[in-house]
Amino acid sequence: MKAIRSMVLVSSDPGSISKGSQEIYDRFQAEMKAFNIDDEITLSMVGDIGRKDVSPLVIVYPEAVVYGPLSVDDVPYIVEEHLYKGRIATKYQAPAKELTGKIAWVSSRKGSLPAENRVVLRRVGIIDPGDIDEFIVHDGYTALGKVLGEMTPTEVISVIEKSGLRGRGGAGFPTGLKWKFVSRTASDKKYVICNADESEPGTFKDRLLLEGDPHNLIEAMAIAAYAVGADEGYIYVRGEYKLAQERLRNAIDQARRYGILGKNILGMNFSFDIHVHSGAGAYICGEETALIESLEGKRGEPRTRPPYPTTHGLWEKPTLVNNVETLGNIPPIILNGADWYRSIGAPGSPGTKVYTILGNVNNTGLIEVPMGITLREVISIYAQGMKDNKPFKLAQTGGSSGSMIPAALQDTPMDFDGFNKAGVSLGSGALLVCNDEVCVVDLAKVLVNFFREESCGKCNPCRIGNQRAFQILTKITCGLGTNKDIDDLKLISDNLYQLSNCGLGQTAGSPLTDVIKHFRAELDAHVQLKLCPAGVCSMSGTLD
Amino acid sequence: MTVKTIDQALILETVQEAVECIGNSRSELIPILSQVNDKLGYLPEEALEEVSKQLNVPKSRVFSVATFYNMLITKPRGKHIVQFCESAPCHVAGGRDVWKALQESLGIKSGETTLDGNFSLVTTSCLGVCGVGPVIIIDDEIFGNLEPNKIPEILDRYR
Numbered sequence: 001m002k003a004i005r006s007m008v009l010v011s012s013d014p015g016s017i018s019k020g021s022q023e024i025y026d027r028f029q030a031e032m033k034a035f036n037i038d039d040e041i042t043l044s045m046v047g048d049i050g051r052k053d054v055s056p057l058v059i060v061y062p063e064a065v066v067y068g069p070l071s072v073d074d075v076p077y078i079v080e081e082h083l084y085k086g087r088i089a090t091k092y093q094a095p096a097k098e099l100t101g102k103i104a105w106v107s108s109r110k111g112s113l114p115a116e117n118r119v120v121l122r123r124v125g126i127i128d129p130g131d132i133d134e135f136i137v138h139d140g141y142t143a144l145g146k147v148l149g150e151m152t153p154t155e156v157i158s159v160i161e162k163s164g165l166r167g168r169g170g171a172g173f174p175t176g177l178k179w180k181f182v183s184r185t186a187s188d189k190k191y192v193i194c195n196a197d198e199s200e201p202g203t204f205k206d207r208l209l210l211e212g213d214p215h216n217l218i219e220a221m222a223i224a225a226y227a228v229g230a231d232e233g234y235i236y237v238r239g240e241y242k243l244a245q246e247r248l249r250n251a252i253d254q255a256r257r258y259g260i261l262g263k264n265i266l267g268m269n270f271s272f273d274i275h276v277h278s279g280a281g282a283y284i285c286g287e288e289t290a291l292i293e294s295l296e297g298k299r300g301e302p303r304t305r306p307p308y309p310t311t312h313g314l315w316e317k318p319t320l321v322n323n324v325e326t327l328g329n330i331p332p333i334i335l336n337g338a339d340w341y342r343s344i345g346a347p348g349s350p351g352t353k354v355y356t357i358l359g360n361v362n363n364t365g366l367i368e369v370p371m372g373i374t375l376r377e378v379i380s381i382y383a384q385g386m387k388d389n390k391p392f393k394l395a396q397t398g399g400s401s402g403s404m405i406p407a408a409l410q411d412t413p414m415d416f417d418g419f420n421k422a423g424v425s426l427g428s429g430a431l432l433v434c435n436d437e438v439c440v441v442d443l444a445k446v447l448v449n450f451f452r453e454e455s456c457g458k459c460n461p462c463r464i465g466n467q468r469a470f471q472i473l474t475k476i477t478c479g480l481g482t483n484k485d486i487d488d489l490k491l492i493s494d495n496l497y498q499l500s501n502c503g504l505g506q507t508a509g510s511p512l513t514d515v516i517k518h519f520r521a522e523l524d525a526h527v528q529l530k531l532c533p534a535g536v537c538s539m540s541g542t543l544d
Numbered sequence: 545m546t547v548k549t550i551d552q553a554l555i556l557e558t559v560q561e562a563v564e565c566i567g568n569s570r571s572e573l574i575p576i577l578s579q580v581n582d583k584l585g586y587l588p589e590e591a592l593e594e595v596s597k598q599l600n601v602p603k604s605r606v607f608s609v610a611t612f613y614n615m616l617i618t619k620p621r622g623k624h625i626v627q628f629c630e631s632a633p634c635h636v637a638g639g640r641d642v643w644k645a646l647q648e649s650l651g652i653k654s655g656e657t658t659l660d661g662n663f664s665l666v667t668t669s670c671l672g673v674c675g676v677g678p679v680i681i682i683d684d685e686i687f688g689n690l691e692p693n694k695i696p697e698i699l700d701r702y703r
Binding site: 446 | 570609670675
């Protein structure tokens with residue numbers, strides 16, 4: 001196939017259309033054809049991408065240059081200069097001060113590749129993770145020094161609150177608020193736990209953070225401990241992540257030798273130490289109360305909440321539980337301030353998000369980009385297009401808290417609020433991109449099978465519901481489905497959502513809901529016509 | 545299936561060593577079981593009983609924990625454990641055909657052990673190496689970007 005080298009997005013909100021965005025689109029198409037570059041550049045009309053007063057807007061990737069307000073006559077120059085000759089047509093660039101939200105970060109960039117914005121991953125792949133000195137040379141432990149030397153715990157929490165940082169584990173709870181809850185609870189003993197039990201299918205961002213920059217986590221946990229008044233911390237690492245555990249243990253030893261962990265850290269009146277705890281293979285332990293149960297040496301079954309871990313956590317003491325990526329944001333926020341952090345990403349969800357791109361695309365891997373970019377951008381730019389130019393069908397955002405995002409929603413800004421509004425969920429940061437050879441019913445079966453295997457079995461809706469849903473989906477993929485089966489799937493998914501004890505059970509029904517909501521026709525084809533449009537399911541007429 | 549039974553004395557010694565090395569607090573139950581499991585290949589009933597005695601934790605509790613976690617194994621298995629990732633990213637990348645090839649090459653189904661006791665085949669949930677799916681893990685070694693025709697050759701290395 002021919003690789004796509006650029007992508008042109010034309011805004012098509014009502015305002016832009018009234019100012020001629022359709023004509024601009026057509027002109028781009030014609031001009032690109034004239035230069036014979038139309039097969040190496042994708043051109044799309046997308047929804048609202050910026051302020052009304054600078055529309056119609058055009059964004060050109062991968063340089064992420066914003067042009068606007070544009071008229072039809074400006075197009076030939078941009079095509080010739082930028083797309084053909086590769087020089088940015090500066091005279092048509094939108095003035096940065098006119099831009100807000102999502103495209104503010106785009107225009108703030110100087111137009112160089114890659115269009116990534118690495119905050120959490122800034123040291124990964126650059127420093128030797130086994131050497132504390134390299135970490136320190138790269139601004140390591142300066143945030144901790146600043147916190148201990150110049151700030152009160154209240155001030156630290158206030159900066160985190162102002163930054164608008166939200167938990168990256170999937171739920172998106174405001175981090176500063178969580179810290180405040182723990183700090184407010186009076187107790188002689190408090191804990192800080194880092195949830196590194198990353199088990200959502202398709203997600204491995206935390207593994208790379210732990211393996212690539214373990215000291216960053218130690219620094220963040222020490223800051224968190226200072227802020228909430230804890231003196232002991234645990235990193236609960238997934239049992240399968242042997243290398244991550246080894247590097248963390250090594251990093252903790254080094255930090256202790258340098259007086260960064262232990263008693264009177266950096267000579268101040270603050271003591272804190274960290275233990276690494278290895279999981280033993282249970283997805284459910286990523287749920288924070290199950291994780292705490294497991295740390296106490298029990299089966300990892302989620303507790304009934306409330307009370308929340310912020311008041312009754314590990315050994316019934318107030319406990320702060322944060323995800324690896326969430327904590328990874330802390331030192332940069334402390335160093336650069338809340339306003340800096342708010343300048344990245346979307347207004348309701350500031351900052352960056354680390355994604356793992358997987359599936360039927362040309363380039364799989366890890367990226368860190370500002371919150372609020374769209375799926376279309378991720379696929380075209382970072383994933384370098386669909387493999388073999390096959391059509392994009394859907395993307396599954398990682399794990400239980402994720403959703404199936406149909407092609408129709410690929411221009412929705414990927415941030416907590418944008419996705420909430422569209423009725424889908426950001427999940428844990430995995431983006432499993434699927435082409436039209438993937439059958440949604442078969443995919444849902446695989447997803448449900450995961451929950452069936454990994455349900456802890458404590459509560460009935462999840463233990464029985466997922467088993468039953470798997471049986472029904474198997475039946476449908478064998479060509480034995482009935483209309484009642486679809487009703488039953490709907491019922492199971494409602495029951496899971498309403499009656500499950502923990503967050504994981506409550507979201508386990510989302511593959512079912514998504515298939516019914518976004519891919520009803522394909523599901524009906526399986527049930528009514530006994531055929532699988534993608535040609536994946538056996539439809540054999542007997543249970544195989 | 546022929547799987548060697550483990551000497552009683554070795555079991556007790558392994559448990560003793562784990563308890564001494566990790567500590568005899570109840571909260572260390574999982575790390576202790578993990579270490580014994582790694583050393584012996586699985587957790588024989590005698591080991592669970594000994595752990596229960598040493599930590600003063602009811603046998604039922606030790607058993608409930610040992611059967612909860614995937615990495616703790618309570619039944620003897622073959623010499624080499626072949627784990628196949630059955631999660632969505634590997635599935636979409638062509639995992640189904642790899643799974644078929646694995647079962648055909650080994651002549652066994654999920655959860656079974658070959659007659660010579662050399663291989664056990666199990667499915668597992670996502671292992672976090674999805675960038676190179678489909679993936680199998682044999683013992684501690686990861687094989688990625690698999691295609692069905694690569695399977696026999698990989699298995700031969702363990703024969």
